[in-house]
Amino acid sequence: MSLLTNVMEHSLDDGYAEAAARRGAVGSSRLPTSLSGRLWLAAGLVLAALVVTLGAAQAQFSAPTVAKERQNLIDRIQAETKSADSLQKNVDALRDTVSGEQQAALRDHGGAQSAALLELLAGATPVTGPGVRLVVDDAKEASQGSTGGPRESSSFSDTGRVRDRDMQRVVNGLWASGAEAISINGQRLTALSAIRAAGEAILVDNKPLVPPYTVLAIGDGKRLSSTFQDSADGQYLQVLKDDYGIRAGIDVQDKLDLPAAPSIVVRYATPVPGNQKADSAGNGKGSK
Numbered sequence: 088m089s090l091l092t093n094v095m096e097h098s099l100d101d102g103y104a105e106a107a108a109r110r111g112a113v114g115s116s117r118l119p120t121s122l123s124g125r126l127w128l129a130a131g132l133v134l135a136a137l138v139v140t141l142g143a144a145q146a147q148f149s150a151p152t153v154a155k156e157r158q159n160l161i162d163r164i165q166a167e168t169k170s171a172d173s174l175q176k177n178v179d180a181l182r183d184t185v186s187g188e189q190q191a192a193l194r195d196h197g198g199a200q201s202a203a204l205l206e207l208l209a210g211a212t213p214v215t216g217p218g219v220r221l222v223v224d225d226a227k228e229a230s231q232g233s234t235g236g237p238r239e240s241s242s243f244s245d246t247g248r249v250r251d252r253d254m255q256r257v258v259n260g261l262w263a264s265g266a267e268a269i270s271i272n273g274q275r276l277t278a279l280s281a282i283r284a285a286g287e288a289i290l291v292d293n294k295p296l297v298p299p300y301t302v303l304a305i306g307d308g309k310r311l312s313s314t315f316q317d318s319a320d321g322q323y324l325q326v327l328k329d330d331y332g333i334r335a336g337i338d339v340q341d342k343l344d345l346p347a348a349p350s351i352v353v354r355y356a357t358p359v360p361g362n363q364k365a366d367s368a369g370n371g372k373g374s375k
Contacts, residue, residue, distance in 0.1 A: 186211070207268065210277035210348035214268045216305045218343045219312045223249055223257065223324070224299035226332030247332055251284035253324075254300060258282065260320025264311050266304035268345050272296045275348040292349075299334075308339035 206212040229247030258276065261269055269276045274291045281292060288295040304311060315321045316337065327333035 208278075210268065210275050213347045214305055214345045216267075216343060217308045217339075217341055218266070218303060218305040219261075219308055219315070219337055220340050220343070221257065221261070221302040221304070221315075221337045222299050222335065223254070223302065224334040225249055226334065228332060248287065249289070249298060249300060249327075249333060251282050251289050253327065253333075254289060254302075255282050256320045256323055257302060260315050260318050260323075261302065261304045261311070263320070264306075264314040264318055266306045266311060268305045270303050270345045272301055273346060275346055277348050280348075303340075303343050303345055305343055305345060308341070312337055312339055 207214060226247035254271065258269060258271070271282075271291050274294060274296070276291070281290075283290045283293075285295070288297075289300070290296070316325075324333075324335055328335050
């Protein structure tokens, strides 16, 4: 009981009472009372004001310089942009000139009809006609946060993504089914086109594509659709749909517009002198 009585009578520690008594004796102000202390305080305030003033003056002085440098940078960007646009126009003009010379050379050596066929087969000209539209997309439950690329996965249950080899089979199946021209997401395919993977992206001629992958193929639409779906590659795509959730659909189109390939490289083949001599010798030996 004595402990409880002591706690009730002395609710505050004695130290608080002593601190309150000291404050009453010296006052509540914490400013120095001596002359030297007040002089040091005044000097500190003057120094702080001087630093703030110098900082503001420096910022005001450097502001025009920063604005001038920014404007110079903007002017340089605009000038380089104009230069790049001019160079692009020159490149386009040279491409048109080269294309015209190629077409003229083809007409001179094979006639207009042969030139048109070669341009179609090489993908050097835009084409319009009936065909099929095939859309291939990743599975709905595809893991968007997968760290490994689709080429590193051995099964669709790991990623649920469309891989480069899947698109290779789709494209090859359309060619084999009678397609005359094919494009993927607006990228025209030629005999030299490559479909590869880089990480989780599918590349067509080194240009990355994003799903869904829209494949346009020109040809006899109904026959092309039925032939592809009955082929081994069409059955492969059906397995991807049924077993792994890959989304795909094909429909016949009355009119499709495919662009020309972005660049056509003309290649020339010449006989090797050594092989030509060997062939001549072999032909001579066989005729004896």
